[in-house]
Amino acid sequence: MTDPKDKHPLYRGPGQGREEGRGPRPPRRDDRQGPRIPHRAERAAPRPPYGDVEGRQDDSWPAKPKEFRIYGLNACLAAFRARPESVRKLWLLESRIPKLQELLAFCVKNRIGYNVVENEDLEKLTASAHHEGVCLAMLPQPELNLSNWLMTAPTGRCLLLWLDGVGNPHNLGAIMRSAAHFGVAAILLPKTSSLSHSGAASRVAEGAAEHVPLIRLGRTDNAIAQLASAGFTLVSTVVRGGSDVFRSELPARCVMVMGAEQTGVDSDLLAASGLRVEVPGTGQVESLNVSAAAAVLLAEWRRQNSKA
Known part of the structure; x- marks a missing residue:
C-alpha cells in the first residue's frame, strides 16, 4: 500500500530538496529552531571552559567569550x-x-x-x-581566583604584586614587563579595579602579559586572611614615612602592595602590612611613576631572595 505522504505535494523525505534540483534545505539561523552552525573560524580550535572569577561556569554558558x-x-x-x-x-x-x-x-x-x-x-x-x-x-586569558591559585601556589620564595588603585593600562603593561623579568608569580587586582587584559597593556608588556597571570580578588579582608594563611607578608610602599627598601629585609613570601600615585595604598592594606617601605631619592621630585617604582622594588626583592 502506498504511504499517503508520498502523494502529498509538500512532503519531502530526508535528503530531498525543497524543489527539484535545489538540494537540502539550509540550516535555520534562528536559535529557536536549532543551534547555529558555527563559522569555520570558530570551529578551528576547542573553546576553553570559561566561567566567572570564582571558577564556576556562569549561567550563560556556553556563551561566546568576548574577543x-x-x-x-x-x-x-x-x-x-x-x-x-x-x-x-x-x-x-x-x-x-x-x-x-x-x-x-x-x-x-x-x-x-x-x-x-x-x-x-x-x-x-x-x-x-x-x-x-x-x-x-x-580570546582573552581567564583571570584567576585567589583560592584556586593558592592551592597550587609555589612553596618557599614567592613574590606577588597587589595593585591598589592603579588604573592606567600602560602602567599595567610596564609593570607586567618588570614582573615577568623579576619573577613575580602573579598580579593581584581588586574586584573594583578597571584594569584587565587589554591591547594597550599587552603592547607595552612586550609579551610579558602571557607569562604573568592576573588574579581578581574578592573582599579585601578575605584576601588578606587567605594570603596570611599561606605564609605571605604584605609589604606596602609609601612615598615617605617608610623604611629604606635597600636597608630593609624583605620577606621570602612577599606581597608587594603598590598604590595609585595620587592616593597611595588604602588604609586597610597599610594596617595589615608587616612592613612599609619607600624608595629613597634626592627629593627633587615627589615620587617615581608607579611602574618605575615597581621595577625598583621587584629588583630589590629578587636581589635579596635569589637562590644561590
Missing part, C-alpha cells in the same frame, strides 16, 4: 605562541609578512581569517599609532 585585540609585534607573537587556539583573526601590513610567516601559515592551515591592510586601517582597528604593523583578535 579583544592585541597589537604590537612582540605582544602578538608571544600571544600566538602561548595560546594559538585563542587566535580568531589577523590584520597586518604587507611589510610585516616576512616576520609573521609562522602565524600566517597557522591561519591558512586552520582557516582563520587574515587581511593585509594599510597603516590607516590598523590605526583605526587598534586606536593607536603604535600598532607595529600587526593586530590579532583573540
